[in-house]
Amino acid sequence: MTIAWTESRVLTGNEAVAEGVCLARVQTIAAYPITPQTQIVERLAEMVARGELAARFVNVESEHSAMAACFAAAAVGARTFTATSSQGLALMHEMLHWTAGARLPIVMANVNRALAPPWSVWADHTDALSQRDTGWMQVYAESNQEVLDSILLAYAVSERVLLPTMVNLDGFLLSHTAEPVEVYAGHRVDLFLPDFEAPYRLRPGEPRAFGGLADPGRYLEFRLRLQQAMARAAGVIEEEGARFAVAFGRGYGLLHAEMMEDAETVLMVVGSMATTARAAIAQLRREGRRVGLLRVRVMRPFPFGAIRRALRGARRVAVLDRNLSPGHHGILHAEVKSALFSEPARPSVSGYVLGLGGRDVRPEDIAGIVADVERREGGEDLIWWGTGAPPSEIPVPAERREALA
Amino acid sequence: MNTGWGGMNTGWSELSREEYLHPGHVACQGCGAALAMRLVLKATGDRVMVVLPAACWTIIDGSFPTHALRVPLLHTAFETAAAAATGLRAGLDAVGAPPTTVMAWAGDGGTFDIGFQAISSAAERDEDMIYVCYDNEAYMNTGIQRSSATPWGAWTATTPAARPQDRPKKDIVGILAAHRIPYAATTTVAHPDDLVRKVTRALGVRGFRFLHLLAPCPPGWKVDSSLVIKAARLAVASGVFPLYEVEDGVRLTLNMSAPTVPVAEYLSLQGRFAHLTEEQAAHIQSMVDARWVDLEDWHLRTHGGPPIGIPSALDGHGRPGDVVPHG
Ligand SMILES: Cc1ncc(C[n+]2csc(CCOP(=O)(O)OP(=O)(O)O)c2C)c(N)n1
Ligand code: SF4
Ligand SMILES: [Mg+2]
Numbered sequence: 001m002t003i004a005w006t007e008s009r010v011l012t013g014n015e016a017v018a019e020g021v022c023l024a025r026v027q028t029i030a031a032y033p034i035t036p037q038t039q040i041v042e043r044l045a046e047m048v049a050r051g052e053l054a055a056r057f058v059n060v061e062s063e064h065s066a067m068a069a070c071f072a073a074a075a076v077g078a079r080t081f082t083a084t085s086s087q088g089l090a091l092m093h094e095m096l097h098w099t100a101g102a103r104l105p106i107v108m109a110n111v112n113r114a115l116a117p118p119w120s121v122w123a124d125h126t127d128a129l130s131q132r133d134t135g136w137m138q139v140y141a142e143s144n145q146e147v148l149d150s151i152l153l154a155y156a157v158s159e160r161v162l163l164p165t166m167v168n169l170d171g172f173l174l175s176h177t178a179e180p181v182e183v184y185a186g187h188r189v190d191l192f193l194p195d196f197e198a199p200y201r202l203r204p205g206e207p208r209a210f211g212g213l214a215d216p217g218r219y220l221e222f223r224l225r226l227q228q229a230m231a232r233a234a235g236v237i238e239e240e241g242a243r244f245a246v247a248f249g250r251g252y253g254l255l256h257a258e259m260m261e262d263a264e265t266v267l268m269v270v271g272s273m274a275t276t277a278r279a280a281i282a283q284l285r286r287e288g289r290r291v292g293l294l295r296v297r298v299m300r301p302f303p304f305g306a307i308r309r310a311l312r313g314a315r316r317v318a319v320l321d322r323n324l325s326p327g328h329h330g331i332l333h334a335e336v337k338s339a340l341f342s343e344p345a346r347p348s349v350s351g352y353v354l355g356l357g358g359r360d361v362r363p364e365d366i367a368g369i370v371a372d373v374e375r376r377e378g379g380e381d382l383i384w385w386g387t388g389a390p391p392s393e394i395p396v397p398a399e400r401r402e403a404l405a
Numbered sequence: 406m407n408t409g410w411g412g413m414n415t416g417w418s419e420l421s422r423e424e425y426l427h428p429g430h431v432a433c434q435g436c437g438a439a440l441a442m443r444l445v446l447k448a449t450g451d452r453v454m455v456v457l458p459a460a461c462w463t464i465i466d467g468s469f470p471t472h473a474l475r476v477p478l479l480h481t482a483f484e485t486a487a488a489a490a491t492g493l494r495a496g497l498d499a500v501g502a503p504p505t506t507v508m509a510w511a512g513d514g515g516t517f518d519i520g521f522q523a524i525s526s527a528a529e530r531d532e533d534m535i536y537v538c539y540d541n542e543a544y545m546n547t548g549i550q551r552s553s554a555t556p557w558g559a560w561t562a563t564t565p566a567a568r569p570q571d572r573p574k575k576d577i578v579g580i581l582a583a584h585r586i587p588y589a590a591t592t593t594v595a596h597p598d599d600l601v602r603k604v605t606r607a608l609g610v611r612g613f614r615f616l617h618l619l620a621p622c623p624p625g626w627k628v629d630s631s632l633v634i635k636a637a638r639l640a641v642a643s644g645v646f647p648l649y650e651v652e653d654g655v656r657l658t659l660n661m662s663a664p665t666v667p668v669a670e671y672l673s674l675q676g677r678f679a680h681l682t683e684e685q686a687a688h689i690q691s692m693v694d695a696r697w698v699d700l701e702d703w704h705l706r707t708h709g710g711p712p713i714g715i716p717s718a719l720d721g722h723g724r725p726g727d728v729v730p731h732g
Contacts, residue, residue: 027499030492056495060488061526068485068523069492072456075479078496094482202477204454204497204505209472211480218469 004185006248011181013174016144017083017109017167018043019181020151022053023189024107027078030058030069032088035121036171037111040083055081063088067095067108074104075210077198079155082106085171086113086127093131096164100135100226102211105158105165105196107151108136112271112322113171114357122358123170125270125323129299129331135226137165137233138299140271144169144179149250152193156240159196161233163226170272172358184248192247234301254303256295257310259285263292264315265370266347270296270332273320273361280366291370296332304339311340314347318373320385322355329353329382348379354386361386420597421447430473432465435630437620437637439465440594441539442474442510445618448604451476453508453535454497456490458520459483460512461546461622462539484519486511487527490534506535506608513540513554517575528584531612535604538577538615541622549625556645557692558685559677561625566680573692578617578651585654586613592648593619595637599648599660606650619646627676639671644693647700657703659712668693 011019017040021029029048031041047053056073060066066082074080084092089110099106114124128138139154141147147169154165169175202210214222238253245251256274259281260266269277274295284291294310296303311317321330328334333351340346350373355361365386372383425446432439438461446453455478457463463480466473481489490509497505516524516538524536543561544550550563553575564570582589587610592600600618607614621637623630640646644664651657668690672678681689704712 028492028495030495056499058491058495059530060491061522065485065488065491065523065526068481068488069495071481071485072479072489072492073496073499076493076496076500076502078499080496095485098482202454202479202493204477204503205451207451207472207475207477209466209474209478209480212466212472212478213464213468215468 005188006182006184008180009183010178011144011148011183012039012176012178013141013144013147013169014039014111014176015043016148016181017151017169018047019183020148021081022047023184023186024081024152024155024193025079025190025195026053026055026081028056028058028070028073028080029082030060030066030073031082032060032063032066032084034063034085034088036113036175037083037085037088037109039175040109040111044081063091064095067092067099070106071095071099071102071104074099074106075102075202077196077201079196080104080106081108083109083111085111086115089127089131090115093134096131096134096136098211099164101222103162103200103226103229105155105162107154107158107164108166109147109151110166110168111171111175112168120357121171123173123272123322124356124358125168125321126356128166128168129323131166132300132331135163135230136300137163137230138168139165140168140297140299141174142272142274142295142297144174144177145181145250146252147174148181148183149244149248149252152189153237153240153244153252155196156193156243157233157236160236160240161229162199163229163233168271173272188247192244230301234303237298237301252297253306254296254298254301255306255310256297258293258295260292260294260310262290264290265374266292266294266311266314266317267366267370268294268296268317268319268332268336270299270320270322273322273355276361276363277320277366280363281370283363284367284370289370299332302335302339307336307339308343311347312343316348316350316373316377316379318369319349319351320361320369321351321353322361324353324356333381348377350376350380350383352383352385354384359386420444420601421450423447423450425451425475427473427475429467429471430465431467432461433623433630435623435633436461436465437594437622437633438462438512438539438541440633441537441618441620444594444597444600445537445604446474446476448601449506449508449608452504453506454479454493456481456486456493456507456509458486458489458511458515459546460515461541462510462512464546483515485523486515486520487523487532487534487536490536491527491530491532494533507533509534509536511536511538512545513538513542514544514552517553517577524581525584528581528586528613528615531586533611533613535607535614535616537618539618539620541620541625542574543622543625545622545625556689558681558689560680561677569680578615581615582651582654584613586615587611587653588650589615589617589654590650591617591619591646593637593641593646594621595634596641596648603650625677627679628674632674636671636674639666639674642666643668643671644697645671647697649700649704656707657700658707659700659704662712663701664693664697
């Protein structure tokens with residue numbers, strides 16, 4: 001008899017999420033449909049209905065209620081999952097604070113999508129990044145294989161540090177694009193990810209209260225501990241990533257560096273854009289250009305140390321943000337600069353905002369950005385890349401010109 | 406003729422001597438909400454887990470690390486009582502926890518207003534929980550602002566006497582009954598026999614069970630803390646807050662016969678109605694009368710006869726056992 005160790009299947013990102021959730025033997029799911037995440041909810045409902053996944057599936061009426069239900073299910077020690085996107089994630093915001101503050105190791109898939117108005121269902125990281133101060137760990141996958149793997153890793157890490165994890169995948173670019181994905185045999189995952197024994201949980205008959213009022217003499221310590229858990233999580237993510245590599249042959253960390261030896265110009269990217277950037281940079285390398293690639297896989301805890309180490313020796317950095325903090329810059333750009341501030345010698349850092357609302361980022365854009373950043377020795381904080389006609393060329397009625405300028 | 410399906414008149418004698426609310430809680434003197442919890446837990450015993458959204462009860466339970474109840478309690482966001490209780494039930498089932506009843510415990514604001522989407526949805530899904538709304542008819546925790554449970558004519562900080570509440574109280578039991586839930590009932594802190602019977606009845610049913618529990622608030626109603634019981638008894642005796650239960654959303658049983666006390670007697674006890682003119686008080690009386698006719702109609706349709714054989718001497722002085730179910 002042969003034991004199947006893995007099965008190679010062609011899966012969309014959404015299907016990869018569902019396979020990961022099934023392999024993780026999640027016990028409670030509460031989720032609500034939203035494009036481009038909907039197939040995750042549908043697929044999981046089907047898996048539960050067919051008995052492939054022995055979980056309670058709650059058909060809640062909103063994302064806010066989804067996260068409230070996950071919150072309570074996790075508080076009694078169930079391994080819990082939900083999935084959402086954009087508007088749904090924004091609606092959950094209050095409960096993201098509740099779940100992280102309560103130190104519950106919930107895992108959520110967020111399919112990155114732009115926020116309205118105007119309505120857009122396409123890829124954009126502003127949805128997830130505007131939740132970065134809630135206390136959730138944030139992982140951004142580059143491929144559908146990484147999506148599946150990240151779900152398993154998320155539980156392994158979350159359940160050690162008692163913080164929730166949001167696994168992000170780009171809307172359509174990953175969620176609806178089919179790729180070959182290795183799906184592991186259940187018994188192998190069971191060894192990597194044993195059942196969850198919650199160290200703290202509400203139990204019938206044990207009269208404890210969770211989440212009650214903390215006066216000013218106590219609240220601060222709760223946040224201190226949350227921050228300490230985040231700091232510890234950085235190491236735990238690396239450890240679990242290494243353990244995963246031993247178990248399944250693929251390793252993951254906080255920051256993925258490629259072609260960085262002797263690199264003078266470094267591009268920093270997040271999510272599926274890394275695949276495009278890799279191809280473009282490899283071509284530039286063949287042309288003798290000294291360009292490197294850093295993919296930030298984990299945005300929280302932010303990999304300060306890894307970024308500082310990786311950028312020692314670089315002359316200039318181009319940070320590519322598929323997000324915007326209006327009134328500030330691209331969010332990764334701002335965070336990379338803050339990471340480098342304490343460095344005695346630091347590269348110049350330029351920030352490119354691009355790809356919002358699903359605008360294509362093509363290999364030509366990557367090559368263009370490399371050429372552009374190499375002309376900017378001092379660095380430039382906010383460069384809009386790939387916009388259509390400059391605003392001056394868009395006809396605007398005279399009386400509205402000031403407001404729309 | 407079978408005029409109802411209730412149990413026996415339990416009276417004081419069956420009220421458990423066991424206390425599940427510790428004396429160290431921090432409610433105001435005479436707080437109806439604290440008394441409500443005390444009485445309900447006497448009926449449930451310790452086989453419940455409480456889900457508590459933001460409300461006065463958030464404070465009443467005490468600040469970390471104290472906890473005033475002898476049962477487990479999960480604090481949650483204001484609008485999430487029913488959703489979190491749904492998740493708690495799902496989680497308990499998923500981990501194979503020992504048997505327990507999930508009890509959502511929310512104020513009128515958390516139920517009628519901000520938590521309405523979640524409660525309607527949990528009721529529609531017939532989630533397995535007892536949902537208790539302790540109703541003090543305003544947002545008390547934030548300092549007495551109106552809710553959609555605030556009665557017509559009442560003063561609150563956001564419906565000042567010059568422009569008091571100008572909409573009738575939302576019919577929350579009617580709305581929930583319309584979801585065809587197995588059990589919905591009204592009760593008050595001043596009718597412990599009725600309250601215990603209804604909690605016991607709710608405990609014996611599966612699915613979404615709703616209790617609308619009137620719990621006067623001395624500062625919010627501007628009544629002396631010694632008059633809380635009297636106020637709740639007059640609310641029932643005057644028909645302002647009729648006692649009834651609805652089974653499967655269709656069969657209604659009144660647990661009292663026609664009100665005998667003028668509404669004015671109830672109103673005059675409370676400072677929040679002090680500004681009302683006689684005409685305004687008369688308007689309230691007419692709304693109460695009309696509502697009673699509706700409820701009696703429904704009872705008649707259910708049972709084929711009026712609510713009879715029920716002592717109606719609800720004199721507002723807290724005589725035990727004077728409200729009984731049919732049977
Ligand atoms: C989302 C949100 N909005 C507002 C509040 C502030 N808040 C806390 S309790 C409360 C009123 C509660 O009223 P009710 O449910 O009637 O309970 P009570 O305080 O009267 O017992 C309000 C407005 C909050 N905690 N959360
Ligand atoms: S304000 Fe009212 S409801 Fe709140 S604790 Fe005081 S008496 Fe109870
Ligand atoms: Mg209230």
